[in-house]
Amino acid sequence: MVRRVALVAVAAGSLLVLFFSLAGGAGASVGFTLTAGAIPFALMALGATRAGRLGTAAVPILALLAVVEGALVGMLLLRGRVLEPPWVGGLPLGAALLVYGLLLLPLAATAVGFALVFDRFDVSEDDLERLRGLAPGEGEG
Amino acid sequence: MPILDRPLVAAVSLAYLALMTAIGLWALRRTRTARDFFVAGQSIGLLVTGLATMSAAFSGFVFLGGPGLVYQMGLASLLIVAPVGFTAGLLCWTVAKRLRLLSETRPVYTVPDALLARYRSRLVSGLAAVGILLGSVAYLGAQLQALGVLIEAVFGTRELLGAWSLPAAMGAGVAAIAVYAVAGGMVAGVYTDFVQGLTMVGAALGVFYYALEAGGGLGTMTREIAASPAFGPGFLDPLGGAPLFTAAGFFFLFGVGVLGQPQMLHKFYMLRDVSRLRWMPAVLGGSQAACILIWLGIGLAVPALVAAGRLEPLASPDDASPVFLLQFAPGLLAGVVVAGVLAAIMSSADSFVNIASAALVRDLPKALGVRLPEQLLWGRVMVLAIAVLAALFALVYGDLIALLGTFAFATFAAALAPAMAVGLNWKRVGAGAAGASIATGLLLQVGLELATRAGRLTVLPPGVLPGVVALAGSFTVLILWAWVAPGPAPDDDVALVMEL
Numbered sequence: 001m002v003r004r005v006a007l008v009a010v011a012a013g014s015l016l017v018l019f020f021s022l023a024g025g026a027g028a029s030v031g032f033t034l035t036a037g038a039i040p041f042a043l044m045a046l047g048a049t050r051a052g053r054l055g056t057a058a059v060p061i062l063a064l065l066a067v068v069e070g071a072l073v074g075m076l077l078l079r080g081r082v083l084e085p086p087w088v089g090g091l092p093l094g095a096a097l098l099v100y101g102l103l104l105l106p107l108a109a110t111a112v113g114f115a116l117v118f119d120r121f122d123v124s125e126d127d128l129e130r131l132r133g134l135a136p137g138e139g140e141g
Numbered sequence: 142m143p144i145l146d147r148p149l150v151a152a153v154s155l156a157y158l159a160l161m162t163a164i165g166l167w168a169l170r171r172t173r174t175a176r177d178f179f180v181a182g183q184s185i186g187l188l189v190t191g192l193a194t195m196s197a198a199f200s201g202f203v204f205l206g207g208p209g210l211v212y213q214m215g216l217a218s219l220l221i222v223a224p225v226g227f228t229a230g231l232l233c234w235t236v237a238k239r240l241r242l243l244s245e246t247r248p249v250y251t252v253p254d255a256l257l258a259r260y261r262s263r264l265v266s267g268l269a270a271v272g273i274l275l276g277s278v279a280y281l282g283a284q285l286q287a288l289g290v291l292i293e294a295v296f297g298t299r300e301l302l303g304a305w306s307l308p309a310a311m312g313a314g315v316a317a318i319a320v321y322a323v324a325g326g327m328v329a330g331v332y333t334d335f336v337q338g339l340t341m342v343g344a345a346l347g348v349f350y351y352a353l354e355a356g357g358g359l360g361t362m363t364r365e366i367a368a369s370p371a372f373g374p375g376f377l378d379p380l381g382g383a384p385l386f387t388a389a390g391f392f393f394l395f396g397v398g399v400l401g402q403p404q405m406l407h408k409f410y411m412l413r414d415v416s417r418l419r420w421m422p423a424v425l426g427g428s429q430a431a432c433i434l435i436w437l438g439i440g441l442a443v444p445a446l447v448a449a450g451r452l453e454p455l456a457s458p459d460d461a462s463p464v465f466l467l468q469f470a471p472g473l474l475a476g477v478v479v480a481g482v483l484a485a486i487m488s489s490a491d492s493f494v495n496i497a498s499a500a501l502v503r504d505l506p507k508a509l510g511v512r513l514p515e516q517l518l519w520g521r522v523m524v525l526a527i528a529v530l531a532a533l534f535a536l537v538y539g540d541l542i543a544l545l546g547t548f549a550f551a552t553f554a555a556a557l558a559p560a561m562a563v564g565l566n567w568k569r570v571g572a573g574a575a576g577a578s579i580a581t582g583l584l585l586q587v588g589l590e591l592a593t594r595a596g597r598l599t600v601l602p603p604g605v606l607p608g609v610v611a612l613a614g615s616f617t618v619l620i621l622w623a624w625v626a627p628g629p630a631p632d633d634d635v636a637l638v639m640e641l
Contacts, residue, residue, distance in 0.1 A: 007567060007620060014616035017393065021386065021610050024602025029385035036393035040224070040231050043397065046566050047235030064227055079381045082367060082374035090359030091377070095216050098223060098379040099437070106226030107430050111423035114230050118419040121238060123641050128245060131641070134634035135246035
């Protein structure tokens with residue numbers, strides 16, 4: 001089920017990116033930005049699905065999606081309002097969303113989130129033995 | 142580029158080149174088989190793999206072109222590198238483990254090897270090999286050209302050699318790369334990439350500190366820039382300094398396209414075991430973010446210094462890094478940064494020379510149903526031949542190679558990302574869907590890019606990047622084709638790799 005949702009999201013997202021890119025215009029460029037920002041996380045979900053379920057991986061992936069889309073929405077809303085307060089960490093709010101919201105926060109969330117749920121993806125020695133047992137013979141691979 | 146031929150800079154650069162050569166000679170003794178040569182014997186730990194992946198991914202562009210791009214188009218340019226916040230996780234979740242596990246059951250050393258195992262189609266792996274070969278030679282030529290220009294600037298060869306300066310400088314660069322790539326293949330490549338990665342991170346952190354100091358801190362710099370008539374508030378607007386389609390297109394292309402970059406994917410085969418991936422996003426993403434500090438630091442400091450009247454406006458945006466280093470960084474740090482740039486260029490060039498060699502010695506013969514004997518010997522011969530060929534190509538067709546180099550990332554992305562990222566996670570994808578996706582990506586990317594540059598393309602609205610259309614088109618074709626016409630089930634071992 002999750003795999004199907006992720007695939008539909010990647011396919012629909014790609015089609016929308018194509019549509020917006022060919023349509024052009026201000027409205028299309030906003031739709032393009034938000035769609036393009038979501039596709040990486042649909043791909044993450046596709047890769048993280050095991051036996052049709054995301055399990056604990058749903059938490060970091062959904063959190064990342066929310067952070068990145070939130071930062072993009074914020075940057076879109078703040079276009080042309082650079083001089084308005086508040087400034088954060090020496091940067092106008094839009095630029096701060098780029099540096100802290102789109103780069104540093106996802107970096108920390110990805111690193112910690114992936115490590116915390118990694119046990120779900122780790123491969124045991126039994127799995128490896130089973131895999132090696134299925135290896136094709138010489139000349140077959 | 143301004144002349145950087147100060148004795149200290151030249152000395153640090155020479156010492157650095159000598160160190161790389163020494164690593165190559167050390168690796169020679171550890172390279173006995175094709176497996177050693179192409180995937181470093183699959184014995185590499187987390188830190189080395191992570192830093193080597195980072196240094197192969199980040200070329201000299203991050204150190205030289207990036208700050209120049211900020212000077213030219215403002216903070217919107219940071220959207221090219223902002224995806225590194227999550228791309229390491231994306232790689233690990235979708236492809237890294239699958240690639241490493243495939244190599245447990247089969248002699249899978251390259252991206253076309255993985256595609257052959259997954260789709261059982263020599264056409265698919267052959268198409269991928271052709272795309273990789275073209276992109277690698279283009280990328281390599283662009284790196285060698287940049288290396289030649291840097292060596293000219295550091296050692297001041299232009300005054301000495303005149304018209305022969307660039308060929309001689311590129312020849313020196315090819316010789317340095319060839320020594321360690323021919324001798325040690327990926328064993329040398331991965332350890333030189335590791336040292337190069339450390340150098341890049343150290344240089345970036347040092348420069349960021351001095352950039353903040355020279356500019357008076359982030360707040361002072363941004364206020365100077367916003368108040369300046371030359372730059373203005375728009376410079377600091379991440380989605381306002383460039384067309385939205387371009388800025389967000391960068392984010393999409395570099396955020397998703399990373400899944401098709403062979404110079405990065407190749408490194409995952411070398412991991413000692415899969416469990417090392419747990420902290421890969423931290424190491425890879427963290428080191429990439431550290432390197433980006435040079436982009437942000439110099440990118441903000443130079444316009445702020447120009448705005449404050451402490452620096453003359455730049456003759457060319459690409460002068461941003463050299464001018465800052467000459468005027469505001471201590472001599473030793475300038476030397477380390479130049480070594481860092483050399484490192485970035487050489488590590489990317491080394492990765493591409495090895496990947497192109499593997500495409501010629503392994504992937505294309507396999508696609509044609511031929512098995513080349515003596516792969517280790519031929520791998521070495523081809524490394525040398527490809528490096529020389531790419532350098533000659535870059536010298537003769539300088540403009541063309543620069544053009545090809547700039548869109549090689551998008552070419553790899555559009556051709557390979559869907560077949561790798563979706564194909565390794567969805568069993569319905571068959572050879573037909575993968576082949577159609579690779580062909581669509583290649584044709585759209587090369588066709589749209591050439592037509593756009595020739596001024597003959599009016600289909601795309603202003604600001605839309607051809608690579609974005611090619612990448613989205615390639616994904617669409619793959620998924621729709623697989624839904625309509627599912628491929629046969631993969632082999633048992635490949636199916637298990639996709640389930641684990």
